[in-house]
Amino acid sequence: MTDEVVPFNDELMGQQAYLPPGAAEWLPLTDAAFRILKAAGEADDVQMRANKAALSDMFASALQIPNLGFFAGSGTSLGAVGGPSxxxxxxxxxxxxxxxxxxxxxxxxxxxxxxxxxxxxxxxxxxxxxxxxxxxxxxxxxxxxxxxxxxxxxxxxxxxxxSNTSDISAYRNLLQKLARRRVRDPRLKVFTTNYDMCFETAASDLGMVTIDGFSYTRKRRFDGKHFTYDIVRREADSHEFTEGVYHLLKLHGSVSWSREGTEIYEHVAPSPENACLIYPAKGKYQQAFLQPHLELLSRFLEFLRQPNSCLIIAGFGFNDDHLSEPIYSAIQSNPSLKLILCDFNGVSHLRNRGQHGSSAYWGKFHDLAMEGFDIHFVSGSFSDMVSYIPHLRTASPAEQLANAVKRIRAGA
Known part of the structure; x- marks a missing residue:
């Protein structure tokens, strides 16, 4: 792939492709993507299967990393989900x-x-x-x-x-896949800048437990100490961590948060005057140093510094400097941090490098990836990305052998 700046166009939008670290060309994942990115001939089915297997294997490896985080931008709530941009x-x-x-x-x-x-x-x-x-x-x-x-x-x-037209199945599938990890590993951490209730609703549909920093009292009050709590299954002579528990950190607030004096409470329908939302702008960090945003932001920064960590980012345009810059700094200072960047306009973002509406951070991340940093790019919608994440479960020796044979045949 060249570094020339080309304008956005409808053909590139939403095309499914994968760009591993250091790779010069995108690996197309669909026939349409092959025809556009390769600009010649019919798709090679064998190569396409190999590309899909490479992406799925990359996700499978990422899900085994002890500290796993998912960062959702506004793009995850668009499309079939029905959320506003x-x-x-x-x-x-x-x-x-x-x-x-x-x-x-x-x-x-x-x-x-x-x-x-x-x-x-x-x-x-x-x-x-x-x-x-x-x-x-x-x-x-x-x-x-x-x-x-x-x-x-x-x-x-x-x-x-x-709404009857809203489809949050991608959220449910994501939580099903990412939260089914070994219980001895740290809990999955979901960071989001969205105000909506998509993750909470999806978790409720699945019967999962959301630890979001609020108390377990009747009138739920925010206190950061609740992120240090967990849920265990206690038997007569032993106890173990329960499955289906994850952390949700809503960095910009929520439509269900209400500020009453110095305290933050969960509220079904907060008034506009009391709604606890944060509106960060370039050079204006003062709101990020108020609770609960200070607590949530500090935990996000702490996650980025943890060894053996993987952060999957989807639908985030890197237009918020107070979040983009820490991510960019972390990948350079934390050698064990793995980044997976997914966006509907992924191909265009890397080609435009800060022009035609793209953030300059896309070009910066691409430069680091070409230098050997562990940064992967996935072009496609949120639901497309989720479809390539494999279900986590321990494969038997026979299944492992069969999977290895399939990969060898696909690459032959």
């Missing part, structure tokens, strides 16, 4: 009458708080600017508008999951 939230809140055209009221508020970004606006960055402005000014007009936008976000990120 950041761009859609911007359009609904700021341009309700005409697409890409700010309403008169939105324009006035943006001018008041000095939010001038128009080429690539972001609803989180705008609200962060509003909060920074309100920290030093009492402006009822801005306060009212911010509360209306927060109410819109709460509704948009809550209601879609109850």
């Amino acid at each position: 950041m761009w859609e939230l911007w359009q609904r809140a700021m341009c309700p009458e005409e697409q890409n055209r700010l309403s008169e009221r939105a324009a006035n508020v943006a001018e008041t708080v000095r939010y001038i970004e128009r080429e690539n606006p972001n609803i989180e960055h705008f609200l962060s600017q509003c909060d920074a402005y309100l920290a030093f000014n009492s402006d009822e007009g801005v306060i009212a508008f911010v509360n209306e936008v927060k109410a819109l976000i709460l509704h948009a990120c809550s209601e879609f999951i109850n």
Whole structure:
């Protein structure tokens, strides 16, 4: 693959392909991807099977690493899941009458708080600017508008999951596969910047236990010490850790969190004024140093420093510097950290290297991968990625031999 900058195009979007560390070309995983990436002839079925086996084997190896984490960005809630994108939230809140055209009221508020970004606006960055402005000014007009936008976000990120058209099967499949690990290993840690309840709902459907930092009392209150608790099955003369338990750390808050004074409680329908959401913007880290965000961010940074760790990232555009930079620094300073980066526009991100809407971090990670760092790239949707993750279970010696023979034949 070359480093030339090419614009996004519909053909590259969503194509399933795999790029191992140091590889010069993407390995296509479907016939359509083969025709686009190779630009010649019909797909080689034998080679395609070998490519799929290589990706599946890579995931199987990654799932054996003791410290396993999954990082979900907003892209995991799009598509069949039905969640809104950041761009859609911007359009609904700021341009309700005409697409890409700010309403008169939105324009006035943006001018008041000095939010001038128009080429690539972001609803989180705008609200962060509003909060920074309100920290030093009492402006009822801005306060009212911010509360209306927060109410819109709460509704948009809550209601879609109850829709008949919403499909969270990819979340259920992911938890089934990643959480079925040896109980003596550290629990699976899921980090997400999403406000929605997809992971909680999927875990509930599976009968799994979510440890999310909240107490087990009737009125659930956040306290970081609950991440150090676990669940065991106690017998008459022994005890063991139970299966199906994982940690969920919602780095930007949740539609089910309500701030009451200095405490954070779980609430079915928090008011816009009390909703505990964080809107991080470039250069504005003050909110990340308030609870519960300080606790959650510190645990994410701690995970990145752990030896023998693997972080799978899906649907994250690397547009939040306070999260992107620690990941980039960790892969350079932690020699045992393995990164797997999956995105619907993976091929385009690496080719555009910071232009045409892509974050510059994609190019940086690619450069490290070419230098030999353990960074893998998967191009495809969230559900595509999940489909290549194998179910974890111990294979018998006969199954191991059969699998080895299949890989040899596929590569022949």
